[in-house]
Amino acid sequence: MATKKIFPSKSSASLTPWLGIAFIIILIDQLTKITITRTFQLGEEKVITSFFNLVLAYNKGAAFSFLHDAGGWQRHFFTAIGLAAAAYIIYLLKKHGGQRMFSWALTLVLGGALGNVIDRVVYGHVVDFLDFHWEGLGHFPAFNVADAAICVGAALFILDELRRVNK
Template sequence: MPPRSSASPSLAQWLLIATLIIVADQFTKILVIGAFQLGDARPVTGFFNLVRAHNYGAAFSFLHTASGWQRWFFLVLGLAAAAFIIWMLRRHGQQRLFAWALTLILGGALGNVIDRAIHGYVVDFIQLHAGGWYFPAFNIADSAITVGAVLLIVDELRRVRRG
């Protein structure tokens, strides 16, 4: 492992950023739970609504209608992914783009794990739509995971280009 310079972010710094994502995610979900009943929707713009939706499954409601075992499966999967990501951050925290990607995914995954542990489902509240087409509702944690995944792809493309 290469030596760390004083300018290299430490594991603690990456974990702090992940914690800020978790706090923002949970705070917004608390606001939505307090202001909306399940199924409520409030238009914000012509393409964006605030809603309250519960997702018992995973991305795009995958396994949403399963008999309940998926709560524990996705909770354990999220915790296992978090442990792996922390291990990766410990080893590669000096690779800034890669570490940013992992940190965003970590914060998002744990934000949704907290929902599954507390509620048994994930609270979604952001809904985008256009021309009668509605994208599935999502939340800040999902957004962080998505941006992190895009950054992982960009990081890998840059790595291949350099190689």
């Protein structure tokens, strides 16, 4: 009688849970953006705390508005990069799905990248609304849930690599 593997090996872990988490990130990202765009006017700001505001901002470029005024080609360029990155990340998740921290990092970046790709395709720009600031230091560029997921994913990549090097 053949026995089934109850616990998959590290290299054969299922892709499904990781894609499910990425979908949840995309869903939260898009729901927050829809809420902000329906309740705020472009540039409108609501003070929440002494260091945090909600604000509706549009970013036609990449992180920190890089290339925001490049004439429009950047929308297609960053959409293509996001889709290519998503395809490669799915390949990596399929191959390394059992490596938990690495897969969490990939999944967060995947959800964030696709959240921003959706904005570029639907709106022609990325919707940003989280505005942190410190007295005397000014405002950090506005960002969104997708951007936060990408940053946390990048931090997990670094942590995972540091952990791997120290072994």
